[in-house]
Each structure stands twice: as C-alpha cells, then as structure tokens.
Amino acid sequence: MRGLTKRFGSVVALDAVDLTVPSGARFLLAGPNGAGKTTLLSLLLDLVRPTAGIVRVLGLDPVKDGAVVRSCLGYVAEQPAATYGWMTVGDVLRHHAAFRPSWDAAYEVELCQALEIEVRRPFGKLSKGQIRRVELVMALAHAPPLLLLDEPTDGLDPVMRNRVVNLLRAHADRFPTSLLVSTHVIHEVDGLVDHIAVLRQGRCLIQTSRDDLDRCVRHYRVAPGSAPPPGLGRRLVATAVGDDGEPVWTIWGDEAAVRQALMAGGVEVRDASSPTLEQALLAFLAPDDPVAAPLPSPAYGAG
Amino acid sequence: MSEAAARRRATAAMERIPQRRVVLAEQFRLLLRRQRGSFGILLVGLALLAFAYSRTWIYPGWPAAGVTFGWILSLLLLLLTVWWALAIWRDEPPRDRRYFWLQPTSRGFHTAARCAAGAALLCAAIAVAGAVLAGAVLTLPGGEALAARGAPPGAAYWLLWPVSALLAFALASIAAVASNRPSAWLVGGAVGAVTFHAIAELRGIRWLDTLLSPLFDAPFSLTTALSAPNRFLLRSIAAGTPEPDARLIDSMPVVALLLWLTVAAAGLVLAIRFTRPR
Numbered sequence: 001m002r003g004l005t006k007r008f009g010s011v012v013a014l015d016a017v018d019l020t021v022p023s024g025a026r027f028l029l030a031g032p033n034g035a036g037k038t039t040l041l042s043l044l045l046d047l048v049r050p051t052a053g054i055v056r057v058l059g060l061d062p063v064k065d066g067a068v069v070r071s072c073l074g075y076v077a078e079q080p081a082a083t084y085g086w087m088t089v090g091d092v093l094r095h096h097a098a099f100r101p102s103w104d105a106a107y108e109v110e111l112c113q114a115l116e117i118e119v120r121r122p123f124g125k126l127s128k129g130q131i132r133r134v135e136l137v138m139a140l141a142h143a144p145p146l147l148l149l150d151e152p153t154d155g156l157d158p159v160m161r162n163r164v165v166n167l168l169r170a171h172a173d174r175f176p177t178s179l180l181v182s183t184h185v186i187h188e189v190d191g192l193v194d195h196i197a198v199l200r201q202g203r204c205l206i207q208t209s210r211d212d213l214d215r216c217v218r219h220y221r222v223a224p225g226s227a228p229p230p231g232l233g234r235r236l237v238a239t240a241v242g243d244d245g246e247p248v249w250t251i252w253g254d255e256a257a258v259r260q261a262l263m264a265g266g267v268e269v270r271d272a273s274s275p276t277l278e279q280a281l282l283a284f285l286a287p288d289d290p291v292a293a294p295l296p297s298p299a300y301g302a303g
Numbered sequence: 304m305s306e307a308a309a310r311r312r313a314t315a316a317m318e319r320i321p322q323r324r325v326v327l328a329e330q331f332r333l334l335l336r337r338q339r340g341s342f343g344i345l346l347v348g349l350a351l352l353a354f355a356y357s358r359t360w361i362y363p364g365w366p367a368a369g370v371t372f373g374w375i376l377s378l379l380l381l382l383l384t385v386w387w388a389l390a391i392w393r394d395e396p397p398r399d400r401r402y403f404w405l406q407p408t409s410r411g412f413h414t415a416a417r418c419a420a421g422a423a424l425l426c427a428a429i430a431v432a433g434a435v436l437a438g439a440v441l442t443l444p445g446g447e448a449l450a451a452r453g454a455p456p457g458a459a460y461w462l463l464w465p466v467s468a469l470l471a472f473a474l475a476s477i478a479a480v481a482s483n484r485p486s487a488w489l490v491g492g493a494v495g496a497v498t499f500h501a502i503a504e505l506r507g508i509r510w511l512d513t514l515l516s517p518l519f520d521a522p523f524s525l526t527t528a529l530s531a532p533n534r535f536l537l538r539s540i541a542a543g544t545p546e547p548d549a550r551l552i553d554s555m556p557v558v559a560l561l562l563w564l565t566v567a568a569a570g571l572v573l574a575i576r577f578t579r580p581r
Contacts, residue, residue: 047401047580071319071407084402086337098329099321099406142319 004053006039006202013039015202016053021180026172026192029182030281031199037182038078040199041148044180045075058145071100074139076132078150078182085124089134092123093141100142108141114167115160128155136164143175150182165192186278196277198284205284206252210277217280220249220262221270229265232258238283246270250283319407323416326408330420334391341390342424348383349432352376357439360449366456367540373533377467381529384425384468388475389485391421396483397578404580414575418476425472429465456536459557463532466560470528473567481574522555528563531556 006014014036021027029037042048043055046062046069055062062069084092093112097103112119115133126134132155139147152168153161169192172179181189197207208216217237224246228236235258237250251258255272262269275283321329335342356376362368395403404410440450453461478485500519503511518525527534534556 042580045405047404066410067320067408070405073407075405077401084337091336095329095333098325099408100319101321102319144319 001040001043001056002054004040004043004055005051006036006043006048007051012202014043014050017199017202017204019197019204019207021178022195024176024178025195026179027181027195027197028186028189028193029180029197029199030184030186030285031182032184032285034201035199036202037199038150041075041150041180041182044148045070045073072145074142074144074147076135076139076149076152078154085122087123088119089117089121089123089126090119092134093119093137096138097141102144103142105141107143108137111137111140111167114163129157129160132156133160133164136167140167140171143177145176146178146180147171148180148182151185152181153183153185153188161188165189168192186281187276190277193277196281198281200285213277213280214274216252216254217275217283218251218255218258218272219275219279219283220251220258220272222247222249222262223268223270226267229261229267231261231265238286240283240286250275250280321408323408323412326406326413327416327419330413330416331423334417334420334424338390338393341387341393342428345383345387345425346428346431349380349428350435352379352383353432353436354439357436357443360440360452361443365449365452366536370533370536370540373536374530377530377533380464380468381471384471385475385489387425388421388472389479389489391417392479392485396485397481397580398483401580410579411575414480414578418480418571418575421476422469422472425468426465429468433461433464456539460532460535460539463535463556463560466564467529467531470560470564470567473564473571477567477570477574480571481578523559523562525559525563527554527556528559531560534559 001017001019004014004017004019005012017036017040019040029040031037039048043050044057044062046066049063057069058072060069084095087095093108097105097108111117115136117130117133117137121130123131123134132152136152139149147168149168153164156164165188168179168181171177172192179193181193183189194210195208196210196213198205221242221244226247228239228249232251235252237252240248240250242248253261259269259272356369356372359365359369359372403413406413437450440446440453443449475485475489478488482488496515496518499511500515502508503515512520516524521527534554538554538556
C-alpha cells in the first residue's frame with residue numbers, strides 16, 4: 001500500500017501509510033487501540049474504501065478484483081460475525097467451504113480436533129473464544145496464500161492462546177502463506193513473526209524485519225543528567241528511567257555508530273542491552289512519545 | 304510485483320473462486336434452512352388465499368362476483384410478498400452483511416443470487432397456491448362446470464397474479480438490499496404517498512396530484528400494476544357491457560405491470576450495484 005489514507009468524517013484513521021508485506025512474511029502489525037490496524041485490514045478486504053492512496057493485495061486491486069482477492073485470503077475478524085448463529089458449527093463450516101473450492105476437509109477435521117471444536121454445537125451459543133477458534137478453522141482450512149488475523153488470540157484462555165500460536169506457526173511452515181497479524185498482545189506472537197510494522201494514530205512509525213529490529217534497537221543506560229545529543233535526531237525512540245533510577249534511552253541504529261554518536265555528544269553509556277520484541281515496540285508506543293515521522297532505514301547507520 | 308507475475312498469480316487464484324451455480328445453490332440451501340418457517344407461512348398463506356378465492360366461484364355471475372374479493376386478494380398477496388422479500392434478508396441489513404460480503408464471489412452476483420432464490424421460492428409457493436385453487440374448485444359441487452368459469456378472463460389473467468407478486472417482491476427487495484431499515488422505508492413511503500395523494504385530491508392541489516399520478520392515477524400507474532389481475536378482469540368485464548366505464552377501459556394493467564416491472568428490476572440492479580460496505 002502506498003500513501004494509504006482513510007478518513008471517517010473528520011477522523012483520520014490512516015494517514016498516508018506506506019506498507020509492504022513481503023511474500024511469505026509473518027508480519028506483525030502492532031499498535032495501540034485506535035491506531036488504524038483494523039481499518040487497514042478492512043481496506044485490504046474492500047470492506048472500506050480508501051480516501052486516497054493505493055492498495056494492492058498479491059498484486060491485485062481489492063476493489064476491481066475483489067472476488068479473486070477474497071479467495072486468496074483467510075480472515076479472522078476482531079469482532080466475530082454471528083450472522084449465521086442459527087446454524088451449527090458444522091453447518092457454518094459447510095457453508096464457508098462451499099464458497100472455497102480449495103477447502104481441505106481433512107485439514108478442517110485436523111484443525112477442529114486441535115482447537116477442540118464441537119461441530120454439533122449451535123454457532124450462536126458459542127463464547128467469544130470458541131467463535132474465534134471456529135473462525136481460525138474458517139481462515140486456515142482452504143490454505144489461502146495470505147492470512148489476515150485481527151487479534152487472533154483475543155478471548156482465548158492461556159492454554160489455547162499458546163496452542164493457536166503454535167498452530168499458526170505449523171500452518172505457515174506447511175503451506176506457502178504470508179501472515180499479517182494485528183495485535184497489541186505482542187509477547188504472544190514474539191516467536192512467530194519475522195517482520196514488524198508499528199502503527200500509531202493512523203501513521204506507520206516503523207516497518208522493518210525482525211532481524212533489523214533485533215540488531216538496531218537497544219536500551220542504553222546512560223549517566224544521570226545526560227541530555228540526548230542533537231545528532232541522534234529521530235533515532236532516539238524513547239526515554240525512561242530504569243529500576244536503578246538511571247536514565248534508559250531506547251535508540252534505533254547500529255550499536256557501534258550510536259555509541260560513537262553518544263560519546264561525541266558527551267554522554268556516558270553505562271551499558272547497552274537488547275530489548276525483547278514487546279519492550280522494543282512498547283518504546284515506540286510510549287504514551288508520552290509524540291508521533292514521530294517514520295524512522296529512516298537502519299542501513300543508513302546512526303549518524 | 305511485476306504485472307506478469309500478478310497476472311499469473313491471478314490466474315491461479317481464479318481456480319479458488321466458486322462457480323456461479325454453486326453460489327446460487329448455496330443461497331437456495333441457505334434460504335430453505337434459515338427461512339423454512341417464513342417459507343411455510345408464505346406457502347400456507349397463499350394456499351389459504353387461493354382456497355378462499357375458490358369459494359367465490361360458486362357465486363352466480365362469476366367472475367364479476369369475484370372482483371370484490373380480488374381486491375382483498377391483491378392486497379394480501381402484496382403484503383405477503385413484501386414480507387417474504389424482507390424475510391430473506393432478515394438479520395443481514397447492509398451494516399451486518401460483512402460475512403456475506405467477504406465471500407470470494409462477485410458481491411453483486413451474490414446479492415442477486417439471494418434475491419433470485421427468494422423470487423424462485425415465491426413463484427414455487429404461488430404455483431402451489433394455483434394447484435390448491437384448481438383442486439379446491441374441482442371439489443365444489445359441479446366442480447368441472449365451475450372450473451370452466453375460470454376460462455373467460457383468459458390465461459393472461461392467471462399469469463398476472465405471479466407477475467404482480469414479483470413486482471411487489473422486486474420493489475421490496477430494493478429496500479431490503481439497500482437499507483438498514485427497509486420496513487420503515489416501505490411503510491413510510493406507502494403511508495406518505497397515500498397521505499399526500501389524499502391531500503392533493505381533497506384540496507385540489509393540481510401539481511401534487513400530477514406529481515403523484517405515476518403512482519395512483521395514470522393508466523400505467525403503480526397501483527394499476529400492483530392490482531393488475533383485478534384491473535384486467537374489470538377491463539374485460541367492462542369491455543363486454545353496452546356502455547363501458549371509460550376509466551376501466553383506459554386502464555392498461557398489462558402494460559403498467561411490464562413497465563413497472565422493468566422500473567423495479569432496474570432499481571434492484573442499481574441497489575445491488577451501489578450497496579457496498581461503508
């Protein structure tokens with residue numbers, strides 16, 4: 001998507017978002033509530049139309065080639081659709097399968113067993129978590145080239161959350177699938193994703209591979225009283241105070257280059273540590289952090 | 304991705320799209336399961352109307368004697384048909400149609416398939432009602448002679464009943480497809496039009512009368528189309544009298560019905576075309 005903008009009246013849900021999900025990627029779309037994640041997925045599904053910008057799904061226009069695009073997608077919605085609540089779970093799956101010639105009935109049974117789904121139960125009587133599990137079967141059993149999962153573990157108990165993440169990993173290993181997962185429960189998908197984008201207030205703050213994120217984001221514990229040197233610019237993602245009361249700066253960029261920039265600015269670095277995925281993304285989403293412009297590529301170094 | 308690669312991928316993806324007959328069959332299956340109660344009411348309601356109509360056969364001077372009941376029949380048929388058109392979209396107004404719209408088929412065709420399945424079931428119910436009518440007439444004393452009374456209005460008269468029902472179905476379907484509150488639109492529209500028509504007549508407001516004439520007064524008006532069978536009957540009776548009522552003779556029920564059916568079909572196509580997720 002290029003320059004993707006969506007306004008609902010005076011509310012800007014997405015603001016000139018540029019985002020590319022590489023083929024075969026397991027892509028995490030992170031961001032707080034109201035960041036625009038669900039709107040972005042809805043645009044891919046042609047459930048809403050963009051105000052400006054270009055959307056392509058697998059190289060196709062979701063408006064002009066809607067049927068083809070939707071046939072290539074498996075989708076778990078944030079808000080489950082209980083339209084066919086009068087059906088049994090088995091009937092819902094039969095109905096869903098009828099529209100998908102590539103539906104794999106054997107895989108459906110396998111998924112139902114793994115997710116402990118009772119196909120004879122009325123769909124309308126299921127809890128949120130149970131509906132979520134059925135929706136996962138609906139999304140996966142036709143092995144689509146692209147999976148859009150909006151809060152896929154929402155409403156699930158911890159055991160089932162773990163099982164779902166493992167199932168998604170196994171699915172992505174077994175089928176040629178690109179995965180776009182939208183969630184704010186980042187630690188659950190830590191071992192699953194290999195690309196990350198962070199949305200905030202409708203803007204894409206960062207889009208990077210997991211390797212680059214691991215390589216370029218560090219927590220730097222600095223001497224008290226230090227002031228960020230101007231040379232850091234927008235690479236200074238967040239500032240916080242550590243458990244020991246010393247300032248901890250989260251900085252984006254090659255570690256050696258960042259250390260050099262800090263030293264040149266007269267800042268004493270006590271140590272540098274690699275944050276977890278959740279810690280790194282939380283730094284980007286720090287509530288008191290003003291919305292920054294998208295970060296430059298780490299390939300340019302810290303200078 | 305290059306254009307050629309995108310095209311290759313699209314070609315492969317085409318194999319993932321269901322065939323149109325599958326979509327149509329699925330809508331039939333869905334309606335027969337989801338709306339089996341409503342369909343049962345439609346079936347029984349139409350059969351009862353047909354049975355009641357058969358009782359008018361015994362009046363001397365039929366079909367003229369059946370005209371009064373014909374108006375009631377037209378009204379009840381209209382109401383049943385409109386109710387059925389709304390029933391097939393129950394719980395799925397545009398704002399709750401997300402799952403429907405996420406299916407990998409043309410959204411327009413998918414919507415049309417639902418309407419077509421509903422129309423076909425309506426026709427099936429009318430056919431059953433026709434059979435009930437024929438059977439009920441034949442069971443009356445002197446049934447065969449009474450049945451022969453049905454011949455004078457002609458085959459067109461009997462065909463006009465399902466066609467006028469389809470017109471009502473198509474008009475109600477426009478509201479059901481496009482609106483989150485189709486009942487409010489239909490009832491509000493009908494009450495508003497009748498009220499303004501009455502005001503125009505009582506107060507002699509010519510411009511309002513002219514404005515509403517396509518609905519009420521013209522030989523090709525909507526009310527003429529919706530009550531086409533009875534108008535047709537009245538016209539044929541009037542034509543056989545020495546001094547026929549000019550208004551009855553001028554009425555063009557068949558043309559009105561075809562005209563309004565075309566208008567309704569065009570309206571439904573537009574509603575299907577322009578109703579999309581928002």
